[in-house]
Structures are given as C-alpha cells and as structure tokens.
Amino acid sequence: MVLLTWLYIIVCNFESGKSLLLSPCLVDQSELSYLERDVLTSRMQMVEKENQQLRVQLRQSQGVARVQEGNYGNQQWMASADRGPEDAGNTAEERGNNSDCSHRSMVEKCELIHVACVCAGHNTSRDVITLVKSILFHRKNPLHFHFITDAVAHKILAPLFQSWLVPSLQVSFYDADNLKPEVAWVPNKHYSGIYGLMKLTLTKALPTDLAKVIVLDTDITFATDIAELWAVFRKFSGPVRNVSDGWRVILLLLDRLRRIDWEQMWRLTAERELMSMLSTSLADQDIFNAVIKQNPFLVHQLPCFWNVQLSDHTRSEQCYTEVSDLKVIHWNSPKKLRVKNKHVEFFRNLYLTFLEYDGNLLRRELFGCPSQPSSESLRLQSALEELDEDDQCYEFRRERITVHRVHLYFLQYEYTPTEDDADVTLVAQLSMDRLQMLEAICKHWEGPISLALYMSDAEAQQFLRYGQASEVLKNRKNVGYHVVYKEGQFYPVNLLRNIALRHVNTPYVFLADVDFLPMYGLYSYLRKSITQLDMSHTKKALVVPAFETLRYRLSFPKSKAELLSMLDMGTLYTFRYHVWTKGHAPTNYAKWRTATTPYKVEWECDFEPYVVVRRDCPEYDQRFVGFGWNKVSHIIELDAQEYDLVILPNAFMIHMPHAPSFDISKFRSSSSYRYCLSMLKEEFHQDLSRKYGAAALKYLTAERNI
Template sequence: MVSALCYWRLLSRISVLDAHNRSQLNRSPYSMPRVLSVDSLTHRAQGRDEGALCETIHLSLVCMGQCTRHITPMLKSLLHHRQNPLHFHLIVDFASEKMLNKFFDTWDLPDVKYSCYNAQYELPKVAWIPNSHYSGVYSFFKLLYTDVLPKSLEKVIVLDSDLTFLSDVAELWSMFKNMTDEQLLGLVENESNWYYEADRWPALGRGFNTGVMLLNLRKIHTTTNWTLLWREAVNFNIKKLTKTSLGDQDVINAIIHNHPQIVYNIGCQYNVQMSTQTLAKNCYGQDMRSVKIIHWNSPRKYAVDVKDADFFRNSHLFYVNIDGNLLKKKLHRCYTPEIATTSLNNSSNLCVSFHAMAHAKLRTHIYYMDYAYNQIDAFDVTLVLQLSMDRLHFFERFVKYWEGPISAAIYLSDCELKELEVFIQEYSSTLSMRRNIGYHLVFKHDSAHYPVNYLRNVALEHVNTPYVFLMDVDFVPMGDIYQHLRQAIKLTNPYPQKKCLVVPAFETARYRASPPRTKMALLARLRAGRGRDADVAPFRLQEWPKGHRATNYSRWIDATKPYEVDWEPDYEPYLVVHRTVPLYDTRFSGFGWNKVSHIVELRAQGFKAVVLPDAFVVHTTHAPSAGIVAFRANKYYRICLAQIKQEFLNDLTRKYNVSFDIVSGKKKYDEYADIAKNLFLNEAKDGV
C-alpha cells in the first residue's frame, strides 16, 4: 500500500484544489485544475457534441536524452483535463526512444496513441548556430518540425516539457479554426521585457514565447519555404548579435518581426510564464484561477521565486504526486476501438490475481536517473536487483561493495518519487556519485501482489553487459566480488557451455553483526559456532534447507576450483549467467517459488550448475515481508501457489518435452500439491 506520508501529501494538495473549486462554481469549468473524477469529467463531456469529443488532437514535444522524468508531470496534467483522443508526436534520440516506448506501452492509456521520430541525425542542421541557452542544441528543434513530422500531419500543438495544464487542451485545438489563411503559427506574447533590452534579437513588441505553439503544417508546406525563412533570419542577425540566448524562440521572433501576418495571437492565460522577470501578473491580475497553462520557463524551473509561484507550484505538485493509474480510466466512448488488456482489478478470488500477473502491464519508467556505462568487454557482468522503497538502505549498502554496473527495478508509488530522488541525489553519497546504475521504476498497482518476477524481468531486460548476477538486495557480498566474478567468467567461459555460476549464500541471524568479507573470515565464523547459535550459517539452513542444500557447503569449505552440482527440487541459488537467460515467469508474484521456477526452467533448457569456490554473499536479517506473512497466514494463498506450480510444470513439459512432477521421490513438494492438482484438472474439464 502507498505510505501514509504519500497519502498525506496528496490529500493536502487535493484539499487546496477542492477549496478553490468550490469557490469558483460559477466560473468556466476550465478555469482551474480539479481533483480527478471520472464522473466530473463525464459531466464536462456532455457539453460538447460527440464529433468534437471524438476528434483526435495531435500534440508534439521534443524529448531527447534523459527527458522522460521531466515530462511526466506535464503529461499527467494534460491527461487529467483532456476529453478527446490524443496522438503524441515525440521527437526523440536513440536513448529517449527506448525509454518512451516502454513508458507509453506500459502506461496503456485509453484513446492515446504515440509516434516516435528519431531526429538524432537532424541536429547537425541547427548545431552550427551559436547559442548560450541551457538546453544547448535541443533548444533549436522547433525550427526542424517541418523536416521531421510526416507531411500527412496537417496541424499540431507543439509543447515544451515544463508546462502544467489547468484546462482541456481541446481549447487550444479549437483555435486552429480561428486562424486566417496567412496565419501559420499561434503563440502567446512573451511576458517579460526581455526583447526590449539592448543586444536582443528583433521581435514585435515584447515578442512571443514558443513554449505553447499552434503549428499549421499544411499551410507551411504549401505557402512558404520554412527552412529558407529561418536560415535567412539566422544568417542576417548572427552577424550583429553573434549568438542566440533563447534558441528557436529568438529565431522565430525574428521571422515574425519580418512577417507579422504569419502569427495568430493566443490569449495570455494559455502560457503564463514563471520566469524570473515575469510580467504574468498583468495577464491574470488577482484571478489566478483564470490561468489555463503554467509555463515554468525559468532556469530554476519549479524552484523559481516570483509572485504567486507558491500557488501555481501547488498545482504542479498535485500532478507530481497523483497516481498515474487513475488516468487510465476511459472518459467517454468514441469510434476509437478498445484495446483488450489484462485487468488487475477483476480479482474476485486470489488465484485470479496470480493468473492476471502473467499478462499484466505495470507502468514502467526505465533509466529514470542519468545513466552512462559503455566500458564493456566479453567478461563484464551487471548486478540485477529488484526492491521496494523500504529496501533502499539495503540497496545503498550493496552498492558500496559493488563497483560494476547495476540494473535495479524499484517498485514505488508516484508520491514516493521525490523521496527516491532526494535519497539518491542528496542523502546518499554512495549513490549520488554513481552513473552506472540503471534505475527502472515500476509503479504500484493496489490490486497486484508484490510483482517480484515482473520487477526482475524489467531489470534483466535492460542490461548491456554479456553476463548478469541475479541477486536479492538484502545481502552483503564478499570483498571485491565484481572483479572476482569477472575473473571467474573469464576462466570458466560459461556461455558456450551453458553453465550457471552459483555464488554460495550464507546468513547471519544477528541484526548488528558485521558480515565477513573474505572466505577465510567466513570459515572462521562458521567453525566458531554450531547449530541455532551459529553466528554465520548456510542460508536458510533451518527454515528451508532444500533452497540451497544442493550447493554442497561441506564440499565448498575445502574447494579450490569450481565444481558441478545437480539441480535438486526447490533449489534456488544466486547465479551468474549470460544475459540471454530466459525471463522469469510473472505468474509467481508475492512470496513462494518465484526464483525456483526460474531455476527449473534453466534445468529444462539444459543448463549446468557450477559452484564458485571462493565467492559468497551473506544475508542479513530483517523483518518478514508482507508476502511471507500472507503465505504463512492464508491457506488459500498457499493452495493457489501450488496450483500455479502445477500449471508451470505442465507448461514446461509441453515447451521443452521434459518430464516434471510435483512429487520428488516419495515426498510431495508440499501438502497442498494434490489439492492444487485437482483444482487445475477441474478447471481443464470445465474449459476455464
């Protein structure tokens, strides 16, 4: 569940916005943001004819580099107020294209389409222009829209990423019909005296701000040579002014200065600019609720200190914290066909919720923080982890002892994002200086068990080294384990021989115990204690000996070279394996058999288990997870888990033509196996 702190933050935003709503009942329904309500949005839809509601609105923005986390609050605010189907035209580079595909595919929004246009190779067309804007060459990209967007696209609303919508974007879209034949662009006047100052690019009066722009592409293609227009403007002015300060905004204002007939003047409330020298107060006066779109165009962005900034910042924070899953509700019925996706909400019984996870989409944001790691060779290995926010301190501890690349999937809610950012960037000196950690965020869904294997797959799919170290976060590794594993990979050559390298797992039962960092220290601790009073012991030796017994700890103590062991039922070691390893089965969510199922499939594929003689990890004790509590307390949870095991083994039998049984020798896997098998057979007879 979302933490109490998150709810408190969100409710505090809602209470303020709701109070504003009540005070403005007699105003336009588009005058300010309101708490997300499908009923209220449906009511708003009744005021417009079905044809207008079903018209697709085309929107475009530049999203290059590490942009995705910056555009999310803007998208939430836009989606909150929209009623129409939307089509986003996203200008991307190689890095952001991968992020955005995952972002939109897993968000799975109704009546929303998107197209990506990789414009990496278009940037040289504008890279030659001298520029001092903090966005660098990306600040010129609005000059290239006619080159990149398809000729079939007639009109589009171009948006900056630093906006907060307080009204329906359809209001902007409707303005296209008001433009004359000569008007190619729709813009809001610049709300500062910037262009009145000396050594500025030419502009009409205060000039125009390009953060919100109506672009009639059909008219531009048929009536002008856009490329010639902007090149002439640049070449003429650059001789005197030497560089641009505001990127494409300077150039577009110079074009408008020479051709004033091409611009349609949009009302100021559709681009209220929060710059350090803003004159926006002249636009809305005392009526802050008349603002339609806030533009955070200061270099300080949401930290800008200007009049009324706190009021507008409150609206921005509302959209930072709001659960993005709420925006997946369909607001109306149009001609747009429904896409059938697996729902996690239709979970009338526990077993249905397990099965739903096999095909569920959870909103996923890959590479949330800056990532850079390219020094890869044939023996490199990435640490693959999954965790929830309450395990961040474990994650930080592991990172201290792992210098190599990491791919970490983190399960969290929207209102925990700020907490994550602060922890990484400000609280932890260990994490703040690392750039070889891929943070992949998976957002919570209240109807799902903890999606442990879904998270593992997200982390596993976004690895760029040949090998992966599949681990859990609540361990401490031996000293210098990264270099040790690289050397082991080099010596054993696992991939062509289908070998999985087993890293033996131990545990300490004492909360404040310092885990051993060398094999010599580990062996000394093992010999110093025996039985339940041992300071260090093989992992889960008492609670679940089958989980790691096959590692053969007695042999490992004296081993000096790798040795092969047999796969045994319920074996779940921690492995180093090639990244082409099969993904985890996502039916196993919550506690139970989530790692074992993966090991069983490796066995079915013919992998061998080879134990490394000098590598190890040590588990440190902590409170049991919610999944373990549910497993222990709920009989039906255990029965459903046994049913999933049976289904999984049957699937493997068909897939790999191998034989599995839920019994091992004369002993059953667990006491619920027969019950689960009968449930499964009854479902098959009924055609369920």
C-alpha cells in the first residue's frame, strides 16, 4: 500500500513537471501557502482513495477480476449542469477541475463526440453559430452535431455548414415537425414554445444506434474543450444529489434511457404533475425535475461551472475560483452583458471573441484523425489542382472556385405570395460601405427584397445591431438578408448576385444595384407591366432606364415629368454618360423622353442595363470579380437565350453618389488587373460559343470591331 502510494505520487510529479511538494496530486494550490501536517494528511487520504481505483484497474489488466462496466458504477442515465453554487465546495476530484493529475481526458484520440441542439427560427439559428464557433475553437476531436430544426432553421443551417467546409465535422438534421405531436399536448407558458419541450423526445428523435449525446442550449459559450464534458460520461458515480432547474447542459445515455422506456416515464410524470401545475413555466426543465424527483437514481449532477451565469450577486462566482475553472458561460439574456459582476468584462470579451471570430479560421484539419472529405471538398481540391500557380491571373481564377460561407436569412424574413402571380423582388448586393443605402431603398420599394451582404464576421454583427436599431429596417420583414463571409482578394460581385437571386420567392426579379434608388411606385408599376406584357409566356427583359446625380442631397423626382425637368436643368444626367456611354446608350434616352408605350431595342456591345426578368433567368458568370464586365456578360447571355430587351417608358432609377470602390481603383491603377480582365472576357466568349454555337459569334465579332 505504501509503495503504491509513493509510486503514484512520483508518477504524478513526473508528468506534471512541478515540484513534488507542490504537486496538485497532493494539495490544492489555492489552499496551500505552506505545508502543514494536517493539510498534507487530508490530501494523502484522497490519494489513498485514488489508489483503490488504481488497484482495481491493475486487477483488470491482470485478469484477476472483471469490474462490470468499469470502475465508475454507472447507475445514472443522465447528467445536468446546475446553475447554482451548491457544488462550489466540491473537491477537485468531484469537480473535475484543471488539476494536472486529478483531471485526465479519458477521451480516446479521434473519438467521435456527439452534440445535440434544438434550433428553431432566425434568432436561434444565429445564436447557435457562436456556440459552434466556441466548440470548434477548443476541440481536438471529430464532432457530430445533431440539430432538431424547424423549416426556417434547416433552410439557414444546412447551407451554412455545407459552405463552411470544416474537416472532421458531421451535421445531421431532424425535422421538428415530426416531433411536435409528442409534446404538443403539454401546456407550456415558456417563451420558447413547443420547441422548449423537444429535448424530452431525443431518445426517439436521434438514431437508435446512438448511445450517448451531449445536449446543449444554443445560448451558451464554451471556454474549454468539449471533450472534458464528454469524459464525464465515464464518471457517472458518487452520491446522488437532487437536480436543480439548470438543464442547459445535459449528458444523456440514450441507450439506457431507451431501456427503461424513458418516453413512457416522462409522459406519465408530466400527466401527473400537470394535474396540479396546469402548465409548465420552464418548458422541459419542469418535467425533467419532476421525473428526477420521482427517480433520483437517474441523474448525476454536474458541477455548476459547466453552466456559469452572470448575475448582480456573487452566486456565479462561487462556481469557479480562477479562469482555468470556467467551462461554459450561459448567455440566457442580452442583459447579462450589462450586469455589475466584477468579472463581466472578461466574460463579455470571451463571448464577443467567438461572436465576431472569423469562422474561416476554424477550417483546420485535426492531424492524425482521418476523415471522409465531403463531395464539395473533393470538388474544390480537384479544381485547385487544375490551376497553374505561375499563371499571372491565378488569383482571379482561384476566386471563381472559392467556397464562401453563407448565412441565409440573417434577420427574420416573412413573405406572403400574391394572388396574381406577378410579384417581383428587387435583387442586389452590397458591402459594409453601402449599408447606409438600405433605409432609403426600403422607403422607395415596398415590395420584397433579396440582398447578399459581403461582410466579415465582425461586420455581420455590426449590421445586426444596425438592423435591429433602425425603425425602418426592423419593421420590414419581407427583406431577405443573406450574409456571404469575406474570403479572398476580390469582391465576388457575381457570386453575391447569384446568391441573392437563388433565394427569391417571387416569379420575377428586378436585377438592380444597391446604390440606385428606384422611383416611388416602381414596384406597383413593374407588377402591372409584367401582366400587360405577358411575361409569363414570353421571354422578355424589361429595362428600367438609369440616371444619376452628383449631389449627395437630392429632391427626388416624383414623376417622369419632374425628372425630365431636372435633366434639362443639369441636376440629373443619364447614367455614366461622361465615362461609359456604351453601357446604357442602347436604351435610347432621346426616344424615352417622349415614349408612352414600351419599345424594343437591340443588343449592342457593352450594354449593361438593369432589367426585370423571370426568376429562372441565367445566373451571372462568377469568373468576373471586382470591377468590369460583371453585368455585361449577363446581358449577353440573356440575348443569346433570345430574351427581348424592352424599355419601360414610365420607369426610372437614379444612382446616388459615393466614394469609388476599392476594385475600380485597382482596375484603373493596375495593368495586370486590366490584362486579366481581358483574358477572362476571351475565355467567356469561348465558353459562350461552345454553349450556344455559331449564334454566339456575333458577340466576339462585335467586341473585336470596337
């Protein structure tokens, strides 16, 4: 016994690299300022208890005895993180803190960790990304996320994870609508509604071959590797304690819960409790607590540092003694960022770090852990191998195949289809420097809008605060904001347009730019024109004539007559008449001045009008990035598909002045930029000829005759 004791102490000292007398295996450093005999004696008693476990493990390895299901007496089926300080006095062994010897990972290298979340709606889908970032940042193991989602959350999260391309990460989705009948009968007053009860159904919702899972709320942030929590599955032991109402972090042994018929158990308990309770106020927490009260053997309570909540009192501080003890921060209210806790600045910085953390940096490989790459990753790798890194235009070609993270419907979105099937959505793209245009556009266009926003993670949060504070934007629910996260050297203008175009819910689209203000009433006018020109049975592109002003403050014209007067006075001009006449010359502004009916025009070289077309129109060519030929190439393909270009006589839009973009500055100053653009144009013509045959030769001929 003595030999084993000192052998254990020496080994721990060797592994921790610390002084023998100050080893954390012997004594808690926060309590030890000098070695006193009674303290050393108490710590030696703890070592002796650990030696008992060591002897059992030795007997196992020698085949002397088999210990059923390990040495941890798994009598429990679940564990929860209490949010109170009741566990604050636990020993290091019970608390599982960061002591070098008392804590060992107990998770195999490359062991797959399963995590489940219930996620519904736009706001929760946004919150869960911060949680995921914090987990990915610390993790050293492969992960499998299981999301129980409604239709909205699935529409957001599925493309987000598909475009994120994180190695060694699997994601599965389960339809919450299929689970609603299981819990819809439970009266519930909690703000989360029916989705707050979904955790009760996990034994049925998740795959039957899944034995254990960590269940998390979406409003928490990890400050440690989630493997530490996964290791708790092997420590379901010790005295059973009553569970409190903190069910934010739950470990479920699904196989054992199924064995005892968990579904029947919670249903019977809920029916009995509701006879007196009438309805739940804490959703699933009330039912979990009632079940555990009747069956205390089911639960192994987690220490409260797995669910630290800020408060104006000192309760949360009792859950940790130092930063290394923190495991999970629970942000169940935005007000938590404004409490007077002395640690609030540290907590706030921790939370904001992951809120604004560049998700692209989390695409790192887990070395030594083989993973099956996704089909998108294989396609990307194959495309990259075909590129020549010595090519002068390598960065342009690489941009075309870059996969950007996409967060669709970043803010709440609602759309109700119209009865006449002639509805039209304004489609545009923007970056942070054009954000000030959004309120004005919403005032000019009352119809649905689809916007792609090119932003970093930090800028996306700035936009969120802006959108939630703006009286104009927060009252408009028919605007779809789709965040495309920054990556690469160029502004992927046509990729952004395509993302906004793909997520339109109306039969027709108005392809515009965000620095244009449409005339008042244009939405209604376009809907009438769509019907009158029978666009549902013909291939037409309705052109909205473009004008511009050099004044930052403009008395916007309320009619065509007023606009013509401003043209004559020099307050307005035809768009780009002085720098790029060819871009809009085919509109024939002279004819438009007196026109009262729509008129058809022929395609001309470099024509790039803003048009209304059917939603199934060709997408933009994504090889064109930054400045130059991004709209021109699209109009060429519309013409190649025999769309008629029709000018609307009573429609107009006005370009508002702004500082030149970074990309146009590069175009003007870099000969290499201009050379690569000409190479891309040549390749576009070649691809067009292969796609449309001899009919496409006219575009190449027109280009060379200039």
